[in-house]
Amino acid sequence: MAQASNAAERAKQSNRKVALVALSLALGMLGLGYASVPLYRIFCQVTGYGGTTKRVDAAQAASVVDSGRMMSVRFDANTARDMPWEFKPLQVKDSVSIGVRDMALFWAKNDSDKPITGTASFNVEPEQAAKYFNKIQCFCFTEQTLQPGEEVRMPVLYYIDPAILDDPDNKDVAEITLSYTFHLTSVGDAKTLDQNNTGG
Numbered sequence: 001m002a003q004a005s006n007a008a009e010r011a012k013q014s015n016r017k018v019a020l021v022a023l024s025l026a027l028g029m030l031g032l033g034y035a036s037v038p039l040y041r042i043f044c045q046v047t048g049y050g051g052t053t054k055r056v057d058a059a060q061a062a063s064v065v066d067s068g069r070m071m072s073v074r075f076d077a078n079t080a081r082d083m084p085w086e087f088k089p090l091q092v093k094d095s096v097s098i099g100v101r102d103m104a105l106f107w108a109k110n111d112s113d114k115p116i117t118g119t120a121s122f123n124v125e126p127e128q129a130a131k132y133f134n135k136i137q138c139f140c141f142t143e144q145t146l147q148p149g150e151e152v153r154m155p156v157l158y159y160i161d162p163a164i165l166d167d168p169d170n171k172d173v174a175e176i177t178l179s180y181t182f183h184l185t186s187v188g189d190a191k192t193l194d195q196n197n198t199g200g
Contacts, residue, residue, distance in 0.1 A: 055141070056134045067098040067162040075104055076179035083184045084112040085146065090153070099162040101136065106154045106180065110146035117145040117185040125177045132164035133176060143185055 073096055075089035090105040110116050120140040124130035135141075139154035146152060156178070164170050 055138075056136055058136060061101055061134065061136045061159060064099050064159060065162065066100045067165060069098045069162075069165060070095050071098050071160055071173075072096075072175040073102075073104070073160075074175055074177045075106070076177055077106055078179070078181040080181060080183045083118055083182050084116060085110055085118065085182055087180075087182050096160065098160045098165065101157060101159045104156045104158070104178070106139065106156070107151065108144070108146065108154060108182070109151040110148060112187075113148045114187050115145060115147050116187055117143050118182045119143045119185050120180045120182050122178065122180045125179065126170075126173060128167075128169045129164060129173050129176050132161040132167070132170070133178065134159055134161055140180065144182075 072093060074093050075091065077087045077089050079085050079087050086107075086109045088107055090107055094102065094104065096102045119142075122138075122140050124133045135156060135158045137155065137157040139156065144152075144154070158178075160176065164173070
């Protein structure tokens with residue numbers, strides 16, 4: 001009788017351990033799922049992987065030398081289906097000197113009757129050129145909130161790394177396309193969005 005009771009107790013303890021391990025694994029996987037998106041984005045920004053541009057600071061940009069070679073950059077703007085904004089580049093194409101900082105301007109307007117917060121995803125084509133496309137400042141680094149009917153101009157400060165000229169995979173690249181898509185992040189009244197933006 002005592003042996004049966006001991007065996008039952010050991011089985012309960014074993015089941016508890018298995019349940020605890022399974023719960024820990026599930027929570028770990030959930031945490032990894034949430035962390036994977038920002039970690040992947042950081043990886044892409046550092047390496048230029050997957051058509052993602054690289055982010056650099058002003059000091060890095062200042063150390064780059066003008067190559068004297070020109071390249072065409074085309075700008076593309078889109079909105080997700082649920083995003084009630086108009087969004088477009090103010091200049092569709094530009095000819096830039098490789099290694100020299102340049103600026104592109106985009107225009108956005110909130111066509112709804114509510115404050116709208118959005119975030120822009122971006123990529124570069126051809127994909128192999130992305131690691132040479134460096135952004136110094138960009139509206140895509142943070143969320144953007146527009147009040148009802150509000151219009152804004154949003155700058156992107158960038159340069160193309162002269163190292164692209166020594167890359168055999170990019171020897172035939174004459175034009176780079178920088179493409180943005182704005183996605184809806186939140187809809188709310190001005191007070192709610194103000195509290196969100198200030199951490200209130």
